[in-house]
Amino acid sequence: MKRNSLVSIITFIALCFIALPASAFKPALITKLATGENEDKIAAIGELVADGDASALPMLTALLDGNVQLAGKQILLMNGEEATDLLTGRKIAPVPAEREDVVLNNRVRRELESAVSALRLLAPERDVRLTAAKVLQANAEESMLPLIRKALAIEKDTEIRGLLTIIEATVQLGSKDRVARLAAVKALAGSTNPATKSLLLGVLEKKGDAFTEPDAEIRAEAQNALKSVESTLAIGERLGHIFSGISLGSILLLAALGLAITYGLMGVINMAHGELIMIGAYATYAVQNQFRAHLSGAFDWYLIAAIPVSFMAAALVGVLMERLVIRFLYGRPLETLLATWGISLLLIQSMRTLFGAQNVQVENPAWMSGGIALMGNLVLPWNRIVIIGFAFAVLAAVWLTLTRTRLGLFVRGVTQNRAMADCVGVPTSRVDTMAFALGSGIAGLAGCALSQIGNVGPDLGQTYIVDSFMVVVLGGVGQLAGTVVAGMGLGIANKFLEAWSGAVLAKIAVLAFIIIFIQKRPQGLFALKGRSVEN
Amino acid sequence: MSSMAMPAVSAPREPVAYRLYGKLGWTGLAVTWGGLVLLALLYYLTAESSALHVPDYVIVLIGKIMCYAMVALALDLIWGYAGILSLGHGLFFALGGYAFGMYLMRQIGHDGVYKSELPDFMVFLDWKEYPWFWAGTDQLWISLLLVVLVPGVLAAIFGFFAFRSRIKGVYFSIITQALTYAAMLLFFRNNTGFGGNNGFTDFKRIAEVGITLPGMKFTLFLLTAAALLGALLLCRWIVTSKLGRVLIAIRDAESRLRFCGYDTVGFKLFVWTVSAVIAGIAGALYVPQVGIINPGEMSPANSIEIAIAVAVGGRGTLIGALVGAGLLHGLKSWVTVAFPEFWLFLLGMLFVLVTLFLPQGIVGLWLRLRKK
Numbered sequence: 001m002k003r004n005s006l007v008s009i010i011t012f013i014a015l016c017f018i019a020l021p022a023s024a025f026k027p028a029l030i031t032k033l034a035t036g037e038n039e040d041k042i043a044a045i046g047e048l049v050a051d052g053d054a055s056a057l058p059m060l061t062a063l064l065d066g067n068v069q070l071a072g073k074q075i076l077l078m079n080g081e082e083a084t085d086l087l088t089g090r091k092i093a094p095v096p097a098e099r100e101d102v103v104l105n106n107r108v109r110r111e112l113e114s115a116v117s118a119l120r121l122l123a124p125e126r127d128v129r130l131t132a133a134k135v136l137q138a139n140a141e142e143s144m145l146p147l148i149r150k151a152l153a154i155e156k157d158t159e160i161r162g163l164l165t166i167i168e169a170t171v172q173l174g175s176k177d178r179v180a181r182l183a184a185v186k187a188l189a190g191s192t193n194p195a196t197k198s199l200l201l202g203v204l205e206k207k208g209d210a211f212t213e214p215d216a217e218i219r220a221e222a223q224n225a226l227k228s229v230e231s232t233l234a235i236g237e238r239l240g241h242i243f244s245g246i247s248l249g250s251i252l253l254l255a256a257l258g259l260a261i262t263y264g265l266m267g268v269i270n271m272a273h274g275e276l277i278m279i280g281a282y283a284t285y286a287v288q289n290q291f292r293a294h295l296s297g298a299f300d301w302y303l304i305a306a307i308p309v310s311f312m313a314a315a316l317v318g319v320l321m322e323r324l325v326i327r328f329l330y331g332r333p334l335e336t337l338l339a340t341w342g343i344s345l346l347l348i349q350s351m352r353t354l355f356g357a358q359n360v361q362v363e364n365p366a367w368m369s370g371g372i373a374l375m376g377n378l379v380l381p382w383n384r385i386v387i388i389g390f391a392f393a394v395l396a397a398v399w400l401t402l403t404r405t406r407l408g409l410f411v412r413g414v415t416q417n418r419a420m421a422d423c424v425g426v427p428t429s430r431v432d433t434m435a436f437a438l439g440s441g442i443a444g445l446a447g448c449a450l451s452q453i454g455n456v457g458p459d460l461g462q463t464y465i466v467d468s469f470m471v472v473v474l475g476g477v478g479q480l481a482g483t484v485v486a487g488m489g490l491g492i493a494n495k496f497l498e499a500w501s502g503a504v505l506a507k508i509a510v511l512a513f514i515i516i517f518i519q520k521r522p523q524g525l526f527a528l529k530g531r532s533v534e535n
Numbered sequence: 536m537s538s539m540a541m542p543a544v545s546a547p548r549e550p551v552a553y554r555l556y557g558k559l560g561w562t563g564l565a566v567t568w569g570g571l572v573l574l575a576l577l578y579y580l581t582a583e584s585s586a587l588h589v590p591d592y593v594i595v596l597i598g599k600i601m602c603y604a605m606v607a608l609a610l611d612l613i614w615g616y617a618g619i620l621s622l623g624h625g626l627f628f629a630l631g632g633y634a635f636g637m638y639l640m641r642q643i644g645h646d647g648v649y650k651s652e653l654p655d656f657m658v659f660l661d662w663k664e665y666p667w668f669w670a671g672t673d674q675l676w677i678s679l680l681l682v683v684l685v686p687g688v689l690a691a692i693f694g695f696f697a698f699r700s701r702i703k704g705v706y707f708s709i710i711t712q713a714l715t716y717a718a719m720l721l722f723f724r725n726n727t728g729f730g731g732n733n734g735f736t737d738f739k740r741i742a743e744v745g746i747t748l749p750g751m752k753f754t755l756f757l758l759t760a761a762a763l764l765g766a767l768l769l770c771r772w773i774v775t776s777k778l779g780r781v782l783i784a785i786r787d788a789e790s791r792l793r794f795c796g797y798d799t800v801g802f803k804l805f806v807w808t809v810s811a812v813i814a815g816i817a818g819a820l821y822v823p824q825v826g827i828i829n830p831g832e833m834s835p836a837n838s839i840e841i842a843i844a845v846a847v848g849g850r851g852t853l854i855g856a857l858v859g860a861g862l863l864h865g866l867k868s869w870v871t872v873a874f875p876e877f878w879l880f881l882l883g884m885l886f887v888l889v890t891l892f893l894p895q896g897i898v899g900l901w902l903r904l905r906k907k
Binding site for chain 2: 269
């Protein structure tokens with residue numbers, strides 16, 4: 001808002017030089033606005049709004065900011081040390097020493113604010129118009145109706161149009177004219193804004209025995225409108241659930257992809273997987289700080305640099321883990337589980353010592369903030385969209401690595417028959433290390449993505465470890481396709497249940513479902529075909 | 536399952552001392568329990584000014600450690616002998632604690648902050664009466680029955696489905712972890728009816744006797760010591776019986792045993808349920824001594840700490856669980872006070888070093904050294 005008023009002051013100064021603003025308004029109006037009683041001021045504001053002339057905006061904002069002052073008969077517009085006479089449009093120099101502020105009480109101030117917002121609806125910048133529309137939603141008045149219609153006629157943006165329609169209808173619903181109210185209710189039927197619903201419910205409300213809306217026809221119309229709005233909203237809501245489900249699913253997918261390699265392919269239970277995710281997130285944080293300190297011009301692109309850094313950081317930790325601990329424990333899964341849990345504790349405490357126990361701030365680059373508004377109640381945030389894309393890119397990369405590279409061939413060979421692979425000359429122990437590093441690096445990538453949507457703290461990994469194991473277990477070990485289906489399925493199921501029963505119960509229901517599912521299909525959704533006895 | 540490329544659950548290859556405890560072992564047990572009783576008597580009978588007096592906090596700490604030792608024992612019974620590693624034993628411990636905690640909450644009576652018939656958290660939620668699952672918890676015997684039944688029944692149901700579909704090894708561990716995690720989330724909700732975040736605390740009395748009185752602490756301490764000894768003897772009886780042989784066979788070669796005609800589900804289910812009940816009783820003894828139970832007890836980290844206590848002491852020895860729990864929790868209560876930021880490093884290193892260098896734990900090491 002600060003910036004907006006600055007912009008308008010600058011435009012005003014420009015206007016001062018190009019065309020004399022005083023010529024646009026009747027001097028009487030300005031005098032009334034500046035020196036009149038409160039009632040006069042409000043009347044003057046109303047008149048200005050009714051004219052719908054955007055060039056009144058600079059004067060009104062100046063008034064609101066306390067930049068309109070009186071010196072005797074002169075009404076001055078102050079701009080720092082300079083002053084302009086609003087009645088004549090001439091510069092006054094020297095500035096009179098004795099000046100008084102124009103006194104505004106709260107009521108006038110409120111009127112002034114909504115008038116400014118109303119006039120801003122015609123501003124060229126989308127953000128300014130959007131903010132203005134949002135302000136007006138709470139306090140629009142009938143006198144602004146012509147202005148709102150004028151804005152609606154030229155507005156192209158869907159979101160703002162939706163808001164304006166609502167505002168128009170809200171104002172009309174308050175009108176004494178039956179026809180206007182009826183038109184308003186009819187107009188509302190087409191809206192996709194969630195606020196419409198409460199507006200229509202207000203029409204149908206009963207106060208004591210009598211309806212607030214006396215006219216039965218309008219009430220019936222409102223009932224119809226309510227129905228159509230509700231069904232539109234329901235569609236938007238459902239689409240929203242699907243989207244946030246896919247978004248959660250892509251996060252689960254990212255978190256579980258690394259596990260699908262280390263646990264699914266190598267059979268290593270890595271309880272420190274969540275902490276590798278956390279390391280990726282902290283690596284992103286470190287890269288962000290470096291960019292801020294040394295490359296602030298390219299700050300928006302720090303994320304691109306953070307991707308390889310977080311991969312390498314987590315992969316490095318993974319290699320150390322594999323070389324120092326895990327390779328001694330192959331074939332002893334329960335011991336591996338305990339040892340890696342110990343490693344996770346070490347990593348958590350190290351991060352606490354290095355970065356503090358508090359969460360650290362990781363900022364979205366500018367190009368990831370905001371979103372696409374599809375419907376009134378359906379906005380797709382950019383950061384979520386980017387992460388969904390990223391998850392599938394990583395998935396593709398993992399798939400290509402496993403199926404098209406030499407390393408992937410070796411990993412699959414070692415998985416299927418370690419002894420035979422060894423016999424034909426595959427360096428199994430180096431393949432183990434490489435595969436573990438790959439799985440860890442992917443966890444790091446997950447951390448990089450997570451840092452963009454959630455808190456980054458030492459406990460970050462703990463939140464994801466149970467979930468990501470569930471994805472792998474549900475999907476079936478050794479299968480990338482299973483991981484994808486399980487991740488997406490769990491994400492969407494979770495979001496739908498959440499809407500229906502609350503977040504905690506949804507999570508419990510999903511866990512209970514997995515436990516029951518495993519009873520039926522212990523090998524997961526996608527099992528490798530074949531017969532064997534485990535011992 | 537075979538697709539997991541997961542070899543059989545590896546077990547300690549050392550021959551287990553089936554007789555368990557020679558002369559030395561029994562003497563050690565007698566001395567330890569004699570010492571515990573002596574400690575309790577010194578606490579109760581001597582005056583506070585006396586040089587021989589045992590301070591309050593020592594009794595509480597040792598009482599607490601005995602409870603942890605009991606869960607560790609329960610875990611060793613199934614992990615050390617049947618090869619089932621549960622990462623959800625904290626759940627049974629907490630359920631036993633909550634079952635008894637309901638009775639303790641009722642015993643507060645009108646002495647809560649709101650002076651109401653209902654516990655404070657229910658007043659806070661604006662509940663007017665006890666929910667159905669609190670029925671009967673004002674009776675001591677019902678509540679003691681629940682301590683056994685709740686963990687037992689849950690374990691039996693869960694175990695039945697898990698063992699029937701032959702879930703084992705790491706799969707089983709991960710699913711038990713998910714189970715306790717889900718339960719923790721459930722108990723964290725205020726509306727679940729167990730005090731949410733804060734759980735149960737601020738207890739006043741048991742059977743109308745004040746809970747902070749030295750006599751009560753003395754009694755609870757001795758009860759815990761007796762329960763621990765009883766559990767140890769029960770477990771020993773199980774593992775030295777024929778049933779115990781079958782359990783070890785399940786641990787070492789379950790498929791082979793099945794091909795021999797044994798139905799392993801029943802054996803596993805029995806020992807699993809016994810283990811859960813022991814854990815529940817430990818929880819019930821823990822709550823009045825420590826004075827609080829909250830969902831934090833169900834966190835996966837807590838359950839895995841039980842496993843490391845067993846690993847440190849030595850799996851498949853029973854006595855190792857007691858040694859491990861004693862050492863781990865003794866160390867924890869000292870380090871978390873003296874060097875709090877150091878504890879996680881220490882615990883983490885313990886996990887790694889014990890699994891790498893001390894797979895048989897302390898007792899196993901000692902047995903090996905004695906044999907040489």
